[in-house]
Amino acid sequence: MNTKVVKFGGSSLADANQFIKVAKIIKADEARRFVVPSAPGKRNSKDTKVTDMLYSCYDTAARGDDFMPLFNEIKQRYTDIISDLGLDLSLDKEFETIKVSFMARAGRDYAASRGEYLNGIILAKYLGYAFIDAADVIFFGEDGKLRLEETCIAVKKRLDKVGNAVIPGFYGSMPNDTVKTFSRGGSDITGSIVAAAVNADIYENWTDVSGFLVCDPRIVPDPEPIQTITYRELRELAYMGATVLHEDAIFPVRRAGIPINIKNTNKPEDRGTFIVESASSEDCIYTITGIAGHKGFLTVTIEKDMMNQELGFGRKVLEAFEKNGVSFEHVPSGIDTMSVIVHKDEFEKKEDLIIEGIKRSVNPDHIEIDRDIALVAVVGRGMKSQRGTAARIFASLAHNNVNVKMIDQGSSELNVIVGVSTEDFETSIKAIYDIFITQML
Numbered sequence: 001m002n003t004k005v006v007k008f009g010g011s012s013l014a015d016a017n018q019f020i021k022v023a024k025i026i027k028a029d030e031a032r033r034f035v036v037p038s039a040p041g042k043r044n045s046k047d048t049k050v051t052d053m054l055y056s057c058y059d060t061a062a063r064g065d066d067f068m069p070l071f072n073e074i075k076q077r078y079t080d081i082i083s084d085l086g087l088d089l090s091l092d093k094e095f096e097t098i099k100v101s102f103m104a105r106a107g108r109d110y111a112a113s114r115g116e117y118l119n120g121i122i123l124a125k126y127l128g129y130a131f132i133d134a135a136d137v138i139f140f141g142e143d144g145k146l147r148l149e150e151t152c153i154a155v156k157k158r159l160d161k162v163g164n165a166v167i168p169g170f171y172g173s174m175p176n177d178t179v180k181t182f183s184r185g186g187s188d189i190t191g192s193i194v195a196a197a198v199n200a201d202i203y204e205n206w207t208d209v210s211g212f213l214v215c216d217p218r219i220v221p222d223p224e225p226i227q228t229i230t231y232r233e234l235r236e237l238a239y240m241g242a243t244v245l246h247e248d249a250i251f252p253v254r255r256a257g258i259p260i261n262i263k264n265t266n267k268p269e270d271r272g273t274f275i276v277e278s279a280s281s282e283d284c285i286y287t288i289t290g291i292a293g294h295k296g297f298l299t300v301t302i303e304k305d306m307m308n309q310e311l312g313f314g315r316k317v318l319e320a321f322e323k324n325g326v327s328f329e330h331v332p333s334g335i336d337t338m339s340v341i342v343h344k345d346e347f348e349k350k351e352d353l354i355i356e357g358i359k360r361s362v363n364p365d366h367i368e369i370d371r372d373i374a375l376v377a378v379v380g381r382g383m384k385s386q387r388g389t390a391a392r393i394f395a396s397l398a399h400n401n402v403n404v405k406m407i408d409q410g411s412s413e414l415n416v417i418v419g420v421s422t423e424d425f426e427t428s429i430k431a432i433y434d435i436f437i438t439q440m441l
């Protein structure tokens with residue numbers, strides 16, 4: 001039988017209505033056997049995620065202040081879901097334990113993890129599936145790092161015994177049995193681990209968008225979803241700011257050769273995005289896969305006559321950055337110039353030391369700093385086989401009066417990165433979207 005591991009994000013389980021949609025999705029396919037829920041998310045834009053409420057409730061308790069009003073608000077969120085679903089279930093005992101643990105300073109991780117734990121109990125009851133506490137099967141080492149091998153063995157052993165199960169996301173346990181969470185958004189990681197452990201055919205990650213979008217919808221309204229993206233493309237886009245999935249969620253499934261399908265709980269009929277190891281460039285609908293970017297970069301340009309003949313010049317310049325703990329993003333160079341692109345805020349904290357270091361080690365003729373750089377990355381496996389891709393990018397920018405300050409093409413031909421003025425950032429993304437996507441529709 002096929003096995004699908006399905007993870008539902010917080011907005012997919014924010015209230016009883018969403019639970020109903022989720023159960024329908026799960027029951028529509030008997031392969032959807034193992035379910036990983038997040039804690040209830042926002043029901044509307046003004047709402048607060050239960051995880052955030054738990055953090056502030058615990059902080060209040062830890063300060064010795066009255067945490068009961070917020071505690072009761074959290075309890076009410078769950079009670080509403082239970083009663084709206086008409087379930088015969090009480091979480092009174094669990095809430096009592098949580099209250100006592102808060103008073104005994106059980107820790108912020110424990111507090112936050114209760115969001116997923118309680119949601120998991122409700123979902124398991126509603127679906128008629130077994131509930132498996134993630135603390136019993138997901139293990140961290142003394143160093144706080146996930147013990148993936150041990151965890152996969154424990155998860156598999158446990159799940160082999162049940163036909164269907166709900167395993168709450170976001171947390172596991174430390175060797176001393178205390179609870180530890182992943183970083184925020186970490187239920188994605190739990191889903192990936194469970195999928196790898198049971199060697200699932202696919203890891204479905206259900207959220208509130210129909211997959212990865214070609215670019216940020218705050219910049220281009222209603223952008224096209226990406227049909228298929230490779231792990232490498234995803235990494236490029238995620239690095240440049242695109243987010244849907246927790247970065248650490250990739251490794252367990254990728255290693256096991258399991259594809260991920262990002263799906264929309266509110267539009268289950270949409271295909272969503274498939275994240276796969278490799279895909280041919282021919283199956284791309286568009287030449288590019290996605291556009292992402294960031295503001296807040298800075299360029300340090302170092303000029304020195306005959307620089308190209310000075311062995312070790314580049315290394316010495318980069319050493320000045322390294323010694324001060326500032327990592328570089330790109331290093332475009334000319335014959336007698338070399339530019340180093342870095343995060344502005346990181347650099348400015350160490351500016352004097354780095355500039356001094358460069359002056360001392362390479363004695364440049366001139367150093368110039370441009371503090372107004374935004375980077376835009378155009379990513380796509382299809383770019384390699386299409387002639388004229390770079391020309392189209394630059395033509396679209398020129399037509400929109402954008403001055404290109406820097407160009408960097410990765411040697412894999414998977415991406416082209418363009419540096420522009422911060423004020424041209426949005427215009428650049430719109431222009432590139434327009435030429436590669438809108439004009440092809």
Ligand code: ASP
Nearest residue numbers: 038051170184185186187
């Ligand atoms: N509930 C956690 C958070 O808000 C984990 C998750 O939703 O994945 O970060």
